[in-house]
Every structure is written in structure tokens, then in C-alpha cells.
Amino acid sequence: MAQEQRPPNPDPGPETALMAADSPDSAPPPSGAHTTDPGRQGPGGTTTAPERTRDEIDPAPFPIVGIGASAGGLDAFRRLLQRLPVDAGLAYVLIQHLAPSHDSLLAALLAEATAMPVFEARDGQPIEPDHVYVIPPNRTLGVHHRRLVFFERELESGRHLPVDYFLKSLADDLGPQAIGVILSGTASDGTLGLKAIKAAGGLTFAQDTNTAEYYGMPGSAIAAGCVDFVLPPAAIAKELAQIAAHPYLRPTPQEVSEGLNVVEDDLAKIFLLLRSRTGHDFSLYKRPAILRRIRRRLVVHKLERPADYIHLLQARPAEIDRLFEDLLISVTAFFREPEAFDTLREQVFPRLFDERRAGRRVRIWVPGCATGEEAYSLAIATQEFLGERAAGIGLQIFASDIDGKAIAKARAGQFDESIAAQVSPERLRCFFVKSAGGYRVTKSIRDLCVFAVQDLIKDPPFSRLDLISCRNLLIYFSAPLQKRALQIFHYALEPNAFLLLGASESIGAQADLFALLDRQHRTYVKKSHVSRVDYSFMPKIYQGPDEGATASSDAAAHIAREQPDLARTADRLLLAHYAPPGVIVSRDLEILYFHGETGPHMDPAPGAATLNLIKLAHQDLAVELRTGLHKALRTGQEVYRPGVRYRRDGVLAETNLRVLPIRTGEEIDHLMVLFEDAGLVTDAHPATDAEARMANDTQRVVDLERELAVTREQLQAIIAELEGTNEARQAASEEIQSANEELQSANEELETAKEELQSTNEELATVNDELESRNRDLAEANSDLNNLMASVNLPILILAQDMRIRQFTPQAGKLLNLIGGDLGRPISNIQANILVPELETRVAAVIEDMAPQVLDLQDNAGRWYSVRLRPYKTLDNRIDGVVIAFIDVDGIKETERLRQTLALERRLATVVRDANDAIMVQGFDGRILAWNPAAERLFGYSESQAIESGIEPLVPAAAWPAYRALLARLARGESVEPQRLERRHADGRILRVLLTASTLLDEHGRPYAAATTERVLGGK
Structure with missing residues (x-):
């Protein structure tokens, strides 16, 4: 569990409720060392406070x-x-x-x-x-x-x-x-x-x-x-x-002990305003928390009298909303009380997900879920428990709260970075996705949870549940509300399903509804065989005008039911006159039914009221009763005790005790005890005193022997009773069904059917609300995606793992020849304007290694693109394809080419300028276009003179025909071997040169000039 923290940090409970712990937890003992000694000076000369005793x-x-x-x-x-x-x-x-x-x-x-x-x-x-x-x-x-x-x-x-x-x-x-x-x-x-x-x-x-x-x-x-x-x-x-001086922050001792001095009339007005504004009634919530919240709002508004605050509530309805939010502060945490999750993993989950439940969806409810941490924690815990089986087991977690804002946050599944202190790094990696400003639960966990705004007490509950986790919510309810909530939970749970409460909560007086599974972590199991539970929490069905047509038939049926049953009346009279009085008791000896006049045999002891037969019966009968009852339970046979004596109104009387086991199946569920009156004990008046003493002694011996035998049987019964356990007795008592329940079974089934229908309708409404919320989110996401795809001026293609097209931008459609109908088609079926070599191999490598790939390609028109392949990640952090982006880099390529050309030209210019040979560029008509310094030095003409006069002054008259033929060949693009020619110096000298010539081409590949390099060999 990701909860190990030092120093320990008590976390609040996972609920939207009235929060205010009255008893602070004890902090751990100090572990740090003093940074300064008492009376010494700290940094900068600041004096540290001397140690003082508490009395000072x-x-x-x-x-x-x-x-x-x-x-x-x-x-x-x-x-x-x-x-x-x-x-x-x-x-x-x-x-x-x-x-x-x-x-x-x-x-x-x-x-x-x-x-x-x-x-x-x-x-x-x-x-x-x-x-x-x-x-x-x-x-x-x-x-x-x-x-x-x-x-x-x-x-x-x-x-x-x-x-x-x-x-x-x-x-x-x-x-x-x-x-x-x-x-x-x-x-x-x-x-x-x-x-x-x-x-x-x-x-x-x-x-x-x-x-x-x-x-x-x-x-x-x-x-x-x-x-x-x-x-x-x-x-x-x-x-x-x-x-600082407000009474709330400086309460008097009387205020500390009595709380805020708010009269009940003021509270009633505040409750009424809250109910009128929000629809929720807080009058049955515990008073201390309510008073603390009201008093806190007084401080915020700097008011001292509740009456002034009531006026403020009437004048500013928005303040009612603020008070409502204060009453429902959402304080929660992931995996609070990790030991409780250990109990779920060890004792509850194995029974929820066993083989007998295969094929059936497990349903969990988290009432008072606040912002969803408890629900998501349960979802994560179940997935960890199931492991690889999780995909094949259905699970639905319902989470509800009356705070709509908290539910909205829960539905978003977005949490800030502070949850890293509550969730282990492994869980963060497996069940969360890092997002801007925090973490978001993965889609697989989010889909398990359904969130709904619901009032636990007022709205119909969910039904057919396997587990309810309601931790630290009941502690803010008064006793009637707690009873009502537990009855709701009992109704909503399946037989033998589970209830998890907070560390400070228990089922209290509702022990007949739930059996304890783990005392330390407040885990309970629903008792399926209990006496009738009051499900009055369900809203009444409104009877419309159209239902009045059946009123007469219903009235007739009621009158028929009211007609006297002669057979039953006769049986009742016979039992009253001729049957002995008696009682029916449970296996725990609790009286369930009195028959006839049992008063003479009963002698209630002073103290707390009870229906235990042994405590109610006459003390002289208690021993025989206990012995007979335990013998009947042990043997399953009728037990008869004749002539049991007891004093009735000061007179010795006898009665015959008869214990009859009552079976509803193989087990003995109840016992009937009959008191057959044998009359008063009378004196026979013996003839002499000696005979009287002898008779008394004989009777005394008989009584003592009988009492000894009874004592022995009682001792054996007590020993047998001690051998049983309290849990067995409790389990046996839970199976008792009263006769009234059997008579009312038809009505109960009908009522239960109505309640289940209402719960089903509530659940459908909740699911519809959740689906509507998700549909809105999906529509917004689709709108955002469509606008984003349409606005991004970039060809982007998304491929699934099977190389099928999932999505593309309009620019990608133009580049790859795609249309809307191509969605879902394999990319190999598309004749694109640009082909990615070994595309399938590259896609598989990106998915396998999760490493992006980048390559430069040209389309059919010769434009360059930088093609980038990146993994496609789903919301739950799975790799499910690739995203291919085509970035137009043709301009960058052209710029690079020009840059290289310019660099080459600069290098060539440097070579031309520093060369020892004469280098010139001349047109085919004899014009000189370029003239380097070496040409100026070798031939005596400056660059401006050469460009102005052309090549003619350099060529002797006898050499012109051959030179024109040379230029003609170069103009045709022919290759010319180096030749020896003559040049005329500016001073008239004739120079012999070795000429190397090449043709220059324009952008269309046509010759437009000749470049020559001439090295002087000597002069004539």
C-alpha cells in the first residue's frame, strides 16, 4: 500500500459531510533536535524564546x-x-x-x-x-x-x-x-x-x-x-x-462546554432556508457540526448574533449556497486507512469474485463519495486483486453524493500533484496519466465508476449490491438518520453481501441487520433472515385520478377480508378454554408469543425490561425450565416435568411443565412451553406427631433427591450451553421467523417489488445521467478534435496497429489522395503522392520500441517533406497505432541548397581572385563578363578596360578564325581539349598561353557563356 508516511499524517475521511473532528489525534513523540539552546541568539542576532512551563x-x-x-x-x-x-x-x-x-x-x-x-x-x-x-x-x-x-x-x-x-x-x-x-x-x-x-x-x-x-x-x-x-x-x-477578537475564536468556558448559543427557533429558520434553496434537510444531522459551520460563517461576515446571520441569508440567497458548501466540505483521500483495503483484499474480494459468481457483474456502491477518491481507490484495489482476470469479470462501482460540484470533479477524474503523497509510484504509473498540473485516472479505471448526484436519505437507493463502502459519513447523522441509512443499506445489499464502515462508526442498535466480519476495520455481512425491516424510506407512489376506478373493487376485497373466519374463531375459543397457558420462545429463550393466562407462572425481577423466559418465570420454576429447555434443544424430543412445586401467592402449588420443540425444517427454530396447573398442595393431617415428622422427613428426602437430580441435569445443560459459542447462538437466533411475517409475506413481496422497481428506475436515471455527461464530453472532445484537425496546417495521418486509417487532416488528404470514405481502409490500398519506404516495418518498430522515427522524403512533384512517426497513446497509456506527420521542408531544402551554392560561389570567387592563371568568363559573341586580377597582371588590361573592349584586343588577327571556331564549339556545348593559343599584351607583345575552356549552362541547361583559364607559357 502506498500509505507509508513519516511523520504520520492523519487524513480526513472520504466523504462529503459535516466535517469537524472533536477529539484531536495525538501527535507522535518529538524526534528532532533543538536548533538553538534556550536564551542563546539565533542567526542575525534574533533571540530564541526561553523555555517556560505550562503554568507560566x-x-x-x-x-x-x-x-x-x-x-x-x-x-x-x-x-x-x-x-x-x-x-x-x-x-x-x-x-x-x-x-x-x-x-x-x-x-x-x-x-x-x-x-x-x-x-x-x-x-x-x-x-x-x-x-x-x-x-x-x-x-x-x-x-x-x-x-x-x-x-x-x-x-x-x-x-x-x-x-x-x-x-x-x-x-x-x-x-x-x-x-x-x-x-x-x-x-x-x-x-x-x-x-x-x-x-x-x-x-x-x-x-x-x-x-x-x-x-x-x-x-x-x-x-x-x-x-x-x-x-x-x-x-x-x-x-x-x-x-482576532471574535467570540468564535475566543470562546468562554461555558461556550466551550455548551457550544454556540443558538436557540432552536433560529436553527429551524436556517434549516428552512437551506431546504427551500437546496432541497436538503439538515435538521436531523448532529448539532455540534451544524453549529460549528454556522458559527464559522458568522466569523467570515463578522457577525455575532445568529439573528443577524438569518437576515443575511434572507437578503443574499447566494450565502445559503456558501453555507451549504461549508456543510458539505469535500475532504477525502486515496487509500485512506490502508488496513481496511487489506481486509477487503483478504476477506471480501475472494468471496465477491469467486467462481460461483462467474458471469455475474459485481456491483459496489460508495455513498458520500465526495470528489471520487474512495470510488477510484476501490476500482484500483479490485483491479490489483483480479490481475489478469480483470478483463473477463464485470464490475460496476456506483458513487453518489449530494454535492453536485464534487460529483463534477469526480467525473473529470483529474487530481492535482498532491496525490503523489497518497498513491504509490507504481500505482501512479499503472492507473494514472500525467497531465497538466497533476494526474488523471486512466480510462479503464474511469469506465468502472458511475457518478451521480443523490441524497442517501431521500432518494431511492441502488439495489442488488455486493458491497457498500460508506466510511465516516454516519458519524454526522443523528440516531434516527443512522437507523434509516442502515435500513437502506440492508435493503440495497444482496444476501450475504458486505458493508464497510469507517473506523469511528458501527451498526449500533441495528445488529439484527448485519453480522460482524472484522471488528477492527468495521466490516459487516448482511443477515438475510431477519424480522421485518421498516422500508418507509422509500418514496410513496402517487395515486393518480385514473386509479380511482379500482377503488370499489379494492374496497370489496377489503370487506371480504374483514368477514369473520368461523373455523379460526372456533379454534381460538377452544384454545382459550381448554388449552393450558404457555409461551413460544426462540432458541435464545426470548419470548415471542404468550398464550393464555401465564401470569401465575411469571414473576418479573426488578431492573431493565426483558422478554427472557428464565428471567420472567417464577424463581421456583427457573431451574426446571432451564433444564427442560436445554434438554429439548439437545435431544429434539418433548420434555415433560410433572409435579414441579412453587409458591403462588404464599401457597405451595404444583404445575406440570411441558416443552415442545417446533421445527420449520430439520432444525429446531422455536420451543413451546406449557404450564399444566396441578392445583395446590394440601396437608393430609397425619394421626400423630411422629407420623407427621416421618412423613415430612420422607417428603424432604424425596424433594432433596429430586432437587439433586434436577441440579445434575441443570449442570449438564449449563456445561452443554457453555460449549456453544455466542456466534452460534446469534446465528441461530437470526433464523427465527415469526408467524406474523408468514401472514404478511404476500404484502411484503409486493412492497419489495415496488421498491426494487423504484431502485431500478433510480439506477437507470443515474446511468442515463452518466451517459449524458459522457456524451457531452465526447461531443466536446470530437468538436475540439475536428476544429484542431481542420485548423492545423499540417498533413497528419493516424494509423491503427493493423495499418488501417483512423484519422487524417485535410492537408493529409491532399498529399496522400485521401477522402472521407478512406477511414478504416488499409493504407496500402491508397496510391499516395508520397511513399514511405517499408512503412509497415517502421510502424511495427515504433509500436514495439515506442521510439519515434524521422526521415526526409520527396513527393511525386519533387517537394521535400520531413516524415515523423510517433506512437499513438490512448487515455489509459496503451500504444494503439502511430501518428505520421508530414512537415513541408522544401523551402528549408531550397534554402540549404542556395546556401551551399552561395558558399561554393564564395569559395570559387576566392579561388578565382587568388589564382596565378588568367581566369575570365566571356560570351560567345566575344564580350568579357568576368576578369580576375591575374588576367589584369598577365595581359596588362584592367578589369574595366577588358569588360569594355571585349576579347578582340587580346586575339592577334591571324588567330581570329581559329578562336571563333573554338567559341562556336563551346556554344554548341561541345567539350574542348586544352589548346595553345596566342594573346596580345597591352604593350603589344605576343604571349603564348595554354587555354582550358568549359561551357556554362543556365537554369534550363542551355549554354550561355564560356569560362577559360589561361596560363602564360612565354612570349615571342
Whole structure:
């Protein structure tokens, strides 16, 4: 289980309910060391507080403000402390994310911002009002009995969450007197802590967007809906100063013992306003939690009288919604109380998923599911238990709550990063997908859960269930509501199905409905054979006008049923006059039915009322009765005890006891005890005193022998009774069926059928609601996908594992010659404008290795594309194909080619400029287009002169015919061997040169000029 945390961190229960734990859990013993000695100076000269005894500290309760921050927190701390009054009577503990290996100067820096004493916290240090305490480095800080407690720094699933831990311990220790403040910081540390404080009845603050340097921590808390005030630091300080003296935060001893002084009339008005606005009645919820929530809203609005708050509720209906949300704070966690899940895995799941249930869907209900963590935890636990069998076993988890906002969050299945402290890394990897800002449950887990808005008490329940997990919800119900809820659970469960309650809950007086399976983890089994259960929780069916036609027939049937049954009347008269009085008892000797006048044989003992026959019977008959009853149970035969004497109204009388076993099958379910009156014992008046004494002695011996025999039988019966177990007796008593139940069986079956129909309708409505929600989500997702695919100016193709087309963008349709009807066709059937070599092999490799592939290809028109193949991942993190994106890189390729051409031209220009040979470019008509410095140096003409005059001055008259023939050959694109020619220098000299010529082509491949290189061989 992913719940091992140190230091221990008590988590709230998985329900939307009235949250406010009245008894704080004890924190673990201190394990950290003192960072400074008493009276010594801390960093920056800040004096640490000397140790004081509890008697020296003001015993009056005062609020403690826990302030958490991370990045950007120093400036926010300063601005908050600068505006706090020094005598508000509040204590402040600052929790900052600090480097574990460096000394902190935070206390010294903050001491400059306030006149209050600022200390670096010490282990075991008592907290005093109007003092500021700063967390030291490399420590986790908690509160126990208003003293600071240190722990070594520990990482929860790789994350250090000091703010969450301190605020949770503060909520557990102070309850309504805890105040939480979250300032600038990254990530989400502090959100769970504020939830705990609000659940305990405390107040919560967060820094607003405009003033927070980093909005991660306050933004996460605000998004979670657990913040009362969103203000800048200076305004938070002002608000703290105003509420510091409110009676709610400083209750008198009388208020602590009696609670809020709210008269019942005021509560009735508030309940009425709530019911009119929300449709939910809170009048039968436990008073302390209700009062705590109402009083908390008084503090938020700075009111002191409930009457003023009632006026506010009437004037602002939105405040009724705020109160309703406060009454239904969603506080939950994944895998809370992991030992309970161990019990499910070891004792419940094997019986839920055994072979006898093969082919039948297992149905689980989580009432009061809040934001869904409990339901998802059960889904994960079942999948872990089933392993490879999970795919072949049907499972449906219904989760309901009256908080619509909580249900909406549960349906989304999106949770923030703080769940990493509750869920093991292995479970996060297997059952969650990392998403923006947190984690989302996989599709396979989400599909197992159906969420619905439902009032557990008012709405029809689900039916034919195998397991109900209702943990820490009943503790907020009054006794009548608890009884009603347990009756609902009994009705909804299948025979021998299971009920899981919270650690602080039990079935109480409803032990006749459920048998205990695991006492420590509150696991129960439904008793299938019980006396009639009151299912009045089911709504009554409205009788419409059209049903009046059957009224006369129904009335006639009723009159017929009322006619006297002569046979039964005769039997009743005969039994009353001639049958001996008696009783029918269960196997536990509880009287179920009295027949005749049993009063003379009964002598109830003083004390608590009881129907136990042995305790009700005359004490002189108790021994014989006990012996006879146990003998009848043991042997299954009739037991007859004649002449049992007892004193009746001071006179000795005799009765014959007869015990008759009653069987409904092979087992003895009931016993009938008959008292056959034998009359009074009279004296025979012996003739002499000696005869009288002898007769008395003889009778005394007979009585003693008889009493001894009875005592022996009783001893044997007691021994036999002790050999049985209480569980066996309880199990036997559960099988008793009364005669009234048999007479009413037809009516009960009809009522049960109606109730099952209503439950089925409720379940169908819930499933329809869930399907509508999913259809809306699917339609939105399809709309988003279609708009995204249409807007992305990029050819994208999605292929399934079998190489069939799943989806493509319009640009991909143009590039690959695809139309809408090609969806579902193999890609091999498509004649695309661009072919990916070995496509099937590449797709298989991407799916197998989950490694993307990239290659550059040209389409039929010669355009270049960068083709990228990536794995296609489903919501539950499975690889189910590939996504192929075609990115047009033709422009990039052309730019690269031009860049290479320019680079080549630059290199050629450098070669031409620095060459020792004359290099020139000339047209076929004799024009000179280019002239390098070597040509200028060898032939004596500057570049401008050469370009202006052309080639003619360089060629002697005798050499012109041969040179023109050479240019003609080059113009035709012929290859010309190096030739020896003559050139005329600018000074008239004739130079012999070796000429190498080549033809230059334009972009269409046609010759347009000749490039020549001429090396001077000598002169004439």
C-alpha cells in the first residue's frame, strides 16, 4: 500500500459531510533536535524564546495562524508582518520551503518587519500569543497541545510538503481556532492543509493573483475551493486583526462546554432556508457540526448574533449556497486507512469474485463519495486483486453524493500533484496519466465508476449490491438518520453481501441487520433472515385520478377480508378454554408469543425490561425450565416435568411443565412451553406427631433427591450451553421467523417489488445521467478534435496497429489522395503522392520500441517533406497505432541548397581572385563578363578596360578564325581539349598561353557563356 508516511499524517475521511473532528489525534513523540539552546541568539542576532512551563503561559485559548509560502514568500511575509498589530492576541508560525543544507537567516530578516518577537522555532517550544515562529532548515514542523514538535525532514513520495503537514497538525490540535494562510509559492503545497483547517471549522486565506510573485500555491488552494478570503498580504493582516477578537475564536468556558448559543427557533429558520434553496434537510444531522459551520460563517461576515446571520441569508440567497458548501466540505483521500483495503483484499474480494459468481457483474456502491477518491481507490484495489482476470469479470462501482460540484470533479477524474503523497509510484504509473498540473485516472479505471448526484436519505437507493463502502459519513447523522441509512443499506445489499464502515462508526442498535466480519476495520455481512425491516424510506407512489376506478373493487376485497373466519374463531375459543397457558420462545429463550393466562407462572425481577423466559418465570420454576429447555434443544424430543412445586401467592402449588420443540425444517427454530396447573398442595393431617415428622422427613428426602437430580441435569445443560459459542447462538437466533411475517409475506413481496422497481428506475436515471455527461464530453472532445484537425496546417495521418486509417487532416488528404470514405481502409490500398519506404516495418518498430522515427522524403512533384512517426497513446497509456506527420521542408531544402551554392560561389570567387592563371568568363559573341586580377597582371588590361573592349584586343588577327571556331564549339556545348593559343599584351607583345575552356549552362541547361583559364607559357 502506498500509505507509508513519516511523520504520520492523519487524513480526513472520504466523504462529503459535516466535517469537524472533536477529539484531536495525538501527535507522535518529538524526534528532532533543538536548533538553538534556550536564551542563546539565533542567526542575525534574533533571540530564541526561553523555555517556560505550562503554568507560566496564559491558559486562555487563542488562535494560531499557520502561514505557508515558497518562492517569493519573503516579500509577502514582510508585507504581512508590517501590517499586523503587535497585540492582536494571535500567534504566527511561518512555514517556508528552505534549503536543507544551509543555515537560514529568515528569522533575522523578518525581525526587521515587525515589533513582535521573531524566533526560529525549537523542538517542544510552547506557542505564545503575539509571537512569530519561523521553521528552521531541514525540519518538518507540527503542533501538539500548542507546542511545536520537530521531525527530521522526510519526503512524501519524493516531495517535501512542510506546509501541508503543519496545517494538518494545526487543524487537528486547535480545530476552529486554527487559521491557515497561503502566500506566494510554486506547486500545490498547502492545499490539503487548508482543506483540513476548513474541515475542522477554522478560517483560510490565500494571496491574490495580482500581488503574488508566484501563484502556484495560492492558486491551487483557490481552485480547490477551500479558501474563505483571497486578499493581498496587507489586507490579510487587516482581516486577521478584525476577526482576532471574535467570540468564535475566543470562546468562554461555558461556550466551550455548551457550544454556540443558538436557540432552536433560529436553527429551524436556517434549516428552512437551506431546504427551500437546496432541497436538503439538515435538521436531523448532529448539532455540534451544524453549529460549528454556522458559527464559522458568522466569523467570515463578522457577525455575532445568529439573528443577524438569518437576515443575511434572507437578503443574499447566494450565502445559503456558501453555507451549504461549508456543510458539505469535500475532504477525502486515496487509500485512506490502508488496513481496511487489506481486509477487503483478504476477506471480501475472494468471496465477491469467486467462481460461483462467474458471469455475474459485481456491483459496489460508495455513498458520500465526495470528489471520487474512495470510488477510484476501490476500482484500483479490485483491479490489483483480479490481475489478469480483470478483463473477463464485470464490475460496476456506483458513487453518489449530494454535492453536485464534487460529483463534477469526480467525473473529470483529474487530481492535482498532491496525490503523489497518497498513491504509490507504481500505482501512479499503472492507473494514472500525467497531465497538466497533476494526474488523471486512466480510462479503464474511469469506465468502472458511475457518478451521480443523490441524497442517501431521500432518494431511492441502488439495489442488488455486493458491497457498500460508506466510511465516516454516519458519524454526522443523528440516531434516527443512522437507523434509516442502515435500513437502506440492508435493503440495497444482496444476501450475504458486505458493508464497510469507517473506523469511528458501527451498526449500533441495528445488529439484527448485519453480522460482524472484522471488528477492527468495521466490516459487516448482511443477515438475510431477519424480522421485518421498516422500508418507509422509500418514496410513496402517487395515486393518480385514473386509479380511482379500482377503488370499489379494492374496497370489496377489503370487506371480504374483514368477514369473520368461523373455523379460526372456533379454534381460538377452544384454545382459550381448554388449552393450558404457555409461551413460544426462540432458541435464545426470548419470548415471542404468550398464550393464555401465564401470569401465575411469571414473576418479573426488578431492573431493565426483558422478554427472557428464565428471567420472567417464577424463581421456583427457573431451574426446571432451564433444564427442560436445554434438554429439548439437545435431544429434539418433548420434555415433560410433572409435579414441579412453587409458591403462588404464599401457597405451595404444583404445575406440570411441558416443552415442545417446533421445527420449520430439520432444525429446531422455536420451543413451546406449557404450564399444566396441578392445583395446590394440601396437608393430609397425619394421626400423630411422629407420623407427621416421618412423613415430612420422607417428603424432604424425596424433594432433596429430586432437587439433586434436577441440579445434575441443570449442570449438564449449563456445561452443554457453555460449549456453544455466542456466534452460534446469534446465528441461530437470526433464523427465527415469526408467524406474523408468514401472514404478511404476500404484502411484503409486493412492497419489495415496488421498491426494487423504484431502485431500478433510480439506477437507470443515474446511468442515463452518466451517459449524458459522457456524451457531452465526447461531443466536446470530437468538436475540439475536428476544429484542431481542420485548423492545423499540417498533413497528419493516424494509423491503427493493423495499418488501417483512423484519422487524417485535410492537408493529409491532399498529399496522400485521401477522402472521407478512406477511414478504416488499409493504407496500402491508397496510391499516395508520397511513399514511405517499408512503412509497415517502421510502424511495427515504433509500436514495439515506442521510439519515434524521422526521415526526409520527396513527393511525386519533387517537394521535400520531413516524415515523423510517433506512437499513438490512448487515455489509459496503451500504444494503439502511430501518428505520421508530414512537415513541408522544401523551402528549408531550397534554402540549404542556395546556401551551399552561395558558399561554393564564395569559395570559387576566392579561388578565382587568388589564382596565378588568367581566369575570365566571356560570351560567345566575344564580350568579357568576368576578369580576375591575374588576367589584369598577365595581359596588362584592367578589369574595366577588358569588360569594355571585349576579347578582340587580346586575339592577334591571324588567330581570329581559329578562336571563333573554338567559341562556336563551346556554344554548341561541345567539350574542348586544352589548346595553345596566342594573346596580345597591352604593350603589344605576343604571349603564348595554354587555354582550358568549359561551357556554362543556365537554369534550363542551355549554354550561355564560356569560362577559360589561361596560363602564360612565354612570349615571342
